[in-house]
Every structure is written in C-alpha cells, then in structure tokens.
Amino acid sequence: MEEVERDFSKELDVAVRIVHLACALCQRVQRSLKPTNADQVKSKDDDSLVTVADYSVQAVVSWILSESFGSESVSIVAEEDAQMLAKSELLQPVVETVNASLLEAPRFGLKLLGIPLGLNQVIEAIGRCNSSGGPKGRHWVLDPVDGTLGFVRGNQYAVALALIDEGRVVLGVLGCPNYPVKKGLVNHHHQVTSENSSASPDMWEKGCVMYAMRGTGKAWMQPLVYGDLKVDSFKHARSIQVSTIEDPSLSTFCEPVEKANTSHSFTEGVAHTVGLRKKPLRVYSMVKYAAIARGDAEIYMRFARAGYKEKIWDHAAGVLIVQEAGGVVTDAGGRPLDFSRGIYLEGLDRGIIACSGAVLHEKIIGAVDVSWECSLL
Template identity: 25%
Template sequence: MDSPYKHELGVVFEVIQVATAISRTVLQSLLPDDAGSAANPEFASLQASLQVLKDDNTFVTAADLAIQAVLLRVLNFSFPTHRLVAEESASQLLASPALLSVVTSLAVAHSRANPFVWAHGGSDLAAHIIPLFNTAAAPQPPAVTPLDPTWVIDPIDGTAAFMRGEHYGINVAHLCGSRQILSVVSLPLLAPGPTTGPITDADTTPSSGGTILFAVRGHGAHQRLSPSLSRPLPRHADALPLAALSSVTCHGTLESAYDTLHAAVAARLDIAFPGTNLLGWVPRWAALALGLGNTTVWVYRRRDRYAKVWDHAGAMLLFEEVGGMVTDVDGKDLDLSRGRLLSGNFGFVAAPRSVHHHVLAAVKTVLQEQGRADLLANNDKI
C-alpha cells in the first residue's frame, strides 16, 4: 500500500514485531505447562516477578512495561519532536528495582535481536526507560492544534486476558491533533488469514504467527501477511440491511458496563448477543475491521465515566477504514485531543455507516425505556 506515511509504517512494523516477541516470551513464563509448573515454588516466584497490582486494582505485567519501553524509545528516536502518550507510568518500576531489572533485560535482549530496533534507540534503551515513561504519562495539554503529531501506545490491551493466555492486542496510533492518521495493531494469538466469527477470548491459536492489521486514513485497512505482502480488508456494503448486524462486545466481565442495556439494544435490533465476545477494546476494534462482527454499543453505568485514549485511538481507524462509523452515545464524533481521557464523550456506538443512525436510535430508546434518561445528553432527554 502506497501512502504518505510509508516511513512511519516501516518504523512501527519493525518495533511492533519486537513488542509481539516480548509478549510471547512473558506469556510462556506466566502460564503453567503440562509438567505442573504452577505447583512449583520457583514458578510462583517467577509469576510474582512478572506481574504487579496497580493502584486501580488492575494488573500490569513485565510484558506491558517492556513493550512500552521499546515502543517509546524507537518512536522517540525516530520522531523526536512528536508527543508521546502511553498507558503505563514509571511508578511500578521505581518502586521495584527487581521489576525494573526484569523489564530492562527483556526490552534490551529483544531489541538486540532486531537490527533496525537496535540501531534506532535500542542500544541505549536502558538509560531512557524512566524519562520516557514519565513523559508519556504526563498530563497532556487541554487542547492540541490540528497539526500536533502524537503517538499513542497501549502496550497490552486486555492484560487480564493476556495473563490467562487469551486474546490481547498491542496498539500503536499516530494522530495529528485529534485526527487519527495511522494505526498498527498486533494480535499475537489470532491466526493470520481469513477468520470466521464469532470468536471469544479463549479462541486462540498460540502456535500461529499472529496477525498484524494496519490502516492509514483514506487508504483502507489491511492485514500484513509478510514484509512485502498485505491484503486489503473488505469494506462493509454501502446499504447494509439491519438483519445483517452482528455484535462485538464484552459481556458480564466489567463492572463499569451497562450489560442489561447492551443486551436490550441487541434484542431491539434482533442481533445475536453477545456475539463475538472479547475483553480488550483493541481486539474488539480489530474484530470489527476483520468482519467478525460489525456493531458494538458501549454505555457506562455513570455519565462521568470516560474511556482511555490508548484503548481506542488508531484501533478505531481500522473499523472506519472498512466503512464503519464511530460516535459516542450522544451521536458526537470522538474527540481524541483532550489528553489521556476521552472526557468530551460518553460511551460508544459503532456500526456500518449506512445503519449507524438506526443503532444509535435504538440505544437512546432503550435508555428511555429503562428509566436511564440521566445517561443521555440534555438535548436528548424527554
């Protein structure tokens, strides 16, 4: 695919391969093997060194941290004037010299194995980990200009699923202001080539080479099959019947989700529910791009709950580039210019462009029927 972002894509393709390899190395250490290593004290000690509990009661693993270190270093080396935004802070590394040592060793060893990455910052990566983490975790300006280039990174989306050996995604997005320009997503446990849905988190193929998807705005979404070969992902029909809607969601897992509403919207639209059921948002957006489903609705239980930019930036572009439309529950475009949280938006409604308005109307109707008009914007309330 020819595009004005060929250089940026080339850099990300190299470094995301290293990120994928790091995730596989750590995953093999986190999961017990057939020899019963889960009962081995040494195995338990290794697990403890590779995963820690964060202040928000979620886990972060050595894979998240090592991947973020490599991605930040190569992107900063290659594009030194661009902003960086990433999920993880340096707090766990600063609190645990042992964890910092494990993360540094992982990042350096895998960087050394890739000549491009080693030459593009990998050779002095260890000295930059803490400063780059601090930069990428800093509060972002309240607004950015349309020309401000930014890289947004989610080193592992779906960490809880990753720790169980289920589907997870590695997300790299390039923005100019709030505009998504480029997306590269790695799905290490999804077999390459055509896939049929629905799938769940546990429907993995660990022995496969994984799948890399990418998109550049205005140039479609593609699946990378080799360094010299990719295939365009099929676009949704311009006039899709409502009967062709199919769901991609996460159901019965997250306390923040309004699960009963999601099920009621699906019933109103006569969509099988939950359909393709994936925990991580990045795998969900990828599933929508791959045609494993074509619709997702996400409403939080509270109006003051906001999505995190790294879960969606770039990955949404994959779906948009195959004919999908993404808004919030109020029908507004997603504003990615507000920093680390999508504080100008509430929830998500995504569907093929030709039927998006039907899905959005169903969401608003069900919210009214369930007595939750408080979750609608003021101008939508009766």
C-alpha cells in the first residue's frame, strides 16, 4: 500500500513567508554592495565568499523558525558558522541588517516577539543552525545565499529552504530575487541577468519564489512580494511545470558558471554524445533548478571534480521543486539522491542529472556512461 504523505501546509506557509522576507533582505544588501567593499564581503577559510546577507539571512530564518515552531524542537542544517562571525568585522553590520529585516516581518504575516536582537542573540541564532541532519526526525535545511559570487556580482543567486522528515525532503522553497518572472526572457538573454538586456524594463519584472510540497504533484511560483503578503496570497500563485521537449537537439541544458568544483569539459562531452546543439546556460546557484522546474531549460548536469562532496543545502529545495513540477532528478547512475545521511550527499554516483522528463533523463544517463569511459574525472 502506498504511503500517505503527511500534511506540511503550516510549515510550507511559514517557509514561503520567511523566504520572501529573506529575499527582501538580500535585495537591500545587494543594492549597496560592491565586490571590493571590505565591510560587506569576506573570504572564508576555504576561500569562498561570505557576505552580510549570508549571515543575516541565516540569523533571521533561524530566529523565525524557532519562534514559529519552538526552539527546542527545531533542528536546522545550514552553511554559516557562528564562531567565524563572532570574530568578524561583519558582526555589527549583520546585527543591524537582521533587526531591520525582523522589523519588517509583520508585513509578511510573521508575528515576532523579543526584538530587536542583541549581538549575542544574533550569534546564538546563527549557532543554532548546527544540526547534521540524518535519517530520523525533522530537519530544516537552509542555504542563506546560494551562489554568493553571483550575489556579489549582481547576478543570479537564491535563498533555499527545505524540510527533511524521516530522511526525505518534504517541502522546498526557492527564492530567486534576480530571476525573471516571465518565461522566455531566460532565452532572450542567455546569462539570465537584466544587465545589457535588450528587453524593455517593463518586461523585465524580476524576482520570484518557487515552492512545492512532496506528493502533491504541483509546484508553484509567486512574484516577490513588495507590499503585504496577505493570508490568501497562495491563491494568487500560479502553478509551474517542466518543459515537454524530449528531443535533445531542441533542449537547453544548464551547468554551473564556475569551474572550481565542476567539469565543463565533461558536460560538453556528454552534450556532444547525446546531440545537444544549444550552448549551455551557465547560471549561478540553484536558479538552475528553477529554470528546469519552470520549463526555461530541460537539463541540468553537474559533475564535481574529484574530492568535492555535494552538500544537501545546495540541492534539497531545488530537487523537490523540479520533481513536483514533473521532472526527474537522480545521480548519474539513475539512483535517487539520498538526503538522509547528514550534511553531504553520500554515495553519489559521479554526478547529478536533473531533466524535464523521463525520456530525456534516460538519454542523458546513457550518454554519461558512454562519455565516462574516456574522461579523466
């Protein structure tokens, strides 16, 4: 007998509101951001970037989830480290940004007590996101700013929040502040950014939140909220679906922009083997999953270089949204991604393949097998 899915409507409602609020926070920070501004951007030990927005979103999400569901029962898996922030010059700007955002929470239907927060409370909120997940219980999974380099450059980035219940992703919310609301503009401007686009400004309405709950067979999209997020806002969301294209020669495929942790040469080989003709759509962050879910692209291929381990917060929300929109996501061996084994996607076979449908997915998996024999990955 098929297992009956639990209802996570309350959790989804809160999560969507939180992501709208977090996107508003990110937009304010991004407008004032310069790549060379040492007061806003720092490097972490692994040379990746961290900004005021990364820490601020994590603190805001942590605080609101704890207020909404009880700090004792909320388990959060997230990227940023509280101890690093405590020693950083970013601490004071983060506290100011967090409090400015929390003061706006009622506009998004989120009622909060005990604000403004002090330095120690902000550090505590970030430090509360220290869960390692696992197969038992419920765990929120957060990437506060996925694609920080894209964020710093004024390009694509995402706020990603998911919920894992007993090892399965049961809801996913993906905020994409710079992603065009209207379909077609992604292909109109290949790099998916408003800069230098010949589209008229009124066409380029950007910023949306996509979300899905497991087992519903539906994924939804709302434009970013700039007024009040009313109780009935979900009624005005529109459903999104993957593309119906099955011919590889007509398909658009996505891959990461950066070469540091992925192999463009291998995906190029797979593309040649399967007959993909279009140039790849190289996009920062989980916006690639958004492109698949909404039908702007058909294929996402990611093959990490040796030694790199995929983290669950980089995929959980996007994978579920693509699946509920009608797509297929597996590793390169055709197996479902396993989010139950901690902060990493352990046991991953070579890479990750997301497709708009089973026919394309089967063709890509076959092309990977052929290309793998002559690769150096």
